[in-house]
Amino acid sequence: MNIEMIRAAAGRIKGHARRTPILTSPFLDEIAGRRVFVKAECLQHTGSFKFRGGWSAVSSLSDTAIKAGVIAFSSGNHAQGVALAARAHGAPAVIIMPSDAPTIKIENTRALGAEVILYDRETEDRDEIGARLSKERGLTLIKPFDEPLVIAGQGTTGLEIAADMNALGVTQADVVVCCGGGGLTSGIALALAADAPGLRARPVEPEAFDDVTRSLISGKIESNARLGGSLCDAIITKQPGDLTFPIMKEHCGPGIVVTEEECLRAVALAFERLKIVVEPGGAAALAAALFHPDEFTGDAVIAVATGGNVDPDVFVQALETLK
Template sequence: MSQTDLPEFKDVAAAENRVRGVARETPVLTHPALDERAGATVLIKAECLQVTGSFKIRGAMNRLSQIPHSQRTAGVVAFSSGNHAQGVARAARLLGMPALIVMPKDAPQIKVDGVKADGGEVHLYDRNSESREEISERIAAERGAVLVPSYDDPHIIAGQGTAGMEFARQAEALGGPLDHLVCCAGGGGLTSGIALAMEGLSPETSIWTAEPEGHDDWARSLASGELCHNAPGTRSICDAILTPSPGEKYTYALGKRLFAGGMVVSDDEVREAMRLAFRYLKIVVEPGGAAALAAVLRGVPEGMKGKRIGIMATGGNVDAETYASIISP
C-alpha cells in the first residue's frame, strides 16, 4: 500500500493475521428489552471487553507490527485522549519498542494510568492552548521515532476494520447479515475500517456514524458533501471521540463513498445508554463508546424499524467516580 492509496478490503483481511493472538474476539450481546426500546433487532458488539478496554489495540498492533526492525529502537510517538494511547502503549510493549503518548491534561486518569502500566511515557498538554499534533511531530523528530496517528492512517484503518470482519461473521451466525451498523465516530478510523470489512463480507449493510451534539462533524460532512470542522472548545462527556474533524486524507474519502449518514446524540442520551448497557447487558461502556447505542435506543427512524441493527460499543475506559455518578443519578 503506497502512502496515498486508500486501504481496501484486502488490507483489512491481511490485518487479521497481524492482530490475531493479540486482539481478542469480542462477544455480540442482545436483550429483548433493548430491541423493544429501539424498535429493531439490536446486536451489540462489546469492544469494551477488548484488550486495553477498547478496539484501539487492533489498529495499533497492525500499524506497529509493520515498522521495520531497524526503526524500532527509537520507538513511537502518538497523541490521544486515552484509548489509542493505551492501544499503542500495549502494542509497543509487546513488540519491544518504547512509546511516548501526548495526552490532554483532562484525560481520564484511568486512561493515563493504563498507558503507564504498559511502560508508556506520557506528555501532558493543554488542549485549549496547545496543538497535540505539533507537540507530537516535534518529539518524534527529536527522537527519530515513528509518529502513529490515531485514525487517519491506512494501517490503523485496516487494523480497526478487523472488528467489522468479526461482526459480519458473528451476525451471520446469529441469524443473518446486518441491515444497518451504527458506530461511534471521532476521526472515523474504526467506522471506515468496518465499512471496508462490510463492503467485502456484507455489502448490503448500511454504515452510520454516531456523534455527540456539537461534535457532529461527520453528520454535517456527510450531509453537505464537504468536510466540516467542529468549533474550538466544544465539549461533551464523550472524550474518546472529540476530534476536530474527519480525517482529511483517508477516513473522509472512505466515508463519502461508504457511509449512509450520521446520527447525533445528546450527553443525556449517552448517559441513559450507559445505564441500560449496565442494567441489561452487564457491561461497562464509557461515554464515547456508548454514542452508537444511544443513537439506536432513543428509537430508530421509520426506515430502520424492525431491521437488524449492529452497534459498536467501542470502549469501557471510564473513571469509577464518573461511572458511578452516571449509573446512579
C-alpha cells in the first residue's frame, strides 16, 4: 500500500466521484475555539466517501470478473458505494448487511440494484458469509476497509484535503477522521504524509467502540467487546484491519473518543450552521473538533464529515439537542 496506488485511484475516479467542498462557519469556530474546516464527504455520491473505494476497486476488475459480479459486506455506506459502482460497470452485486442497519441504507442498497442478504452482527460472522458466497457464486469480494484498492480510493480524500489546505495556507493542523476499520483514516494518512506532512490524521471513534484508539496506545490490534447497539453504526467494527493498522500506527496521531450525545449535537450543528445532513457516525470527527478542544494545538482543525445516510427519526433526535 503506497501513495502511487492512491494517485492511480485518483486517476480512475476522476470524473466519477465528486470533489467535495471544504465548508466553514464562524459559529463553529467559536464553539471550537479555533478555525474548523469540514470536508463534506456526506455530499459524495451515495452520501458517503465509500463511493471512492467502491469505484476504485470495481474499476480495477477484469471484464470476466465484472461479468461474474462482486460481493461486499457493510452496514450501509460501503454497500451503497459498491452497489453504485457495480451498476455503472454492469456488474451484479451481492451485499451482506446487518439486520439492524438503518432502514434507509438497506432500501437504498436494494434500489441501486444489489441483492441484499441480512445477518445478525452479534451472532453471525459476515466474513464467513462473504467468503462462502464468494466461493459458491464466483464473486469478487470487495472488503470495506482491509483491501488495498479500497484504501487507495478512500485516500483520494486526503489528496483533496492536502491540496485545499495548501491553497488556504493551512500547513499545520490535525485532520480528524471518523474511524471504523481504518480504510479512510489510513488512506488519508498516507496521502497527507506525501502531500501535506504538516497535517496529521487522527482517528475518532464512539465511546465503547474505541478499538483503534486502544490499539494505537498498546501498539497491537485490540478488539471491541460488542458490535452493535450504537447510533454510530457506520463506524462500528470489531477491530482495525491487518493492512490499515500498521499504516495508522506509523502515520496517525492519538485517537479521540466521543460520546453518542456529542455526535448527535454535531449532526444538529452541521445542519444548522453548514446546511448539510450528516449521520451520527459521520459526525464523530466534527464532534471531536467542536467538543474536545484540549485535544488540539494550533489555530485550525480539519474534520471529515464522512456520511449523511441517517434515518429520519435519528435526525429528529439530533435536532432536538438544539432546544
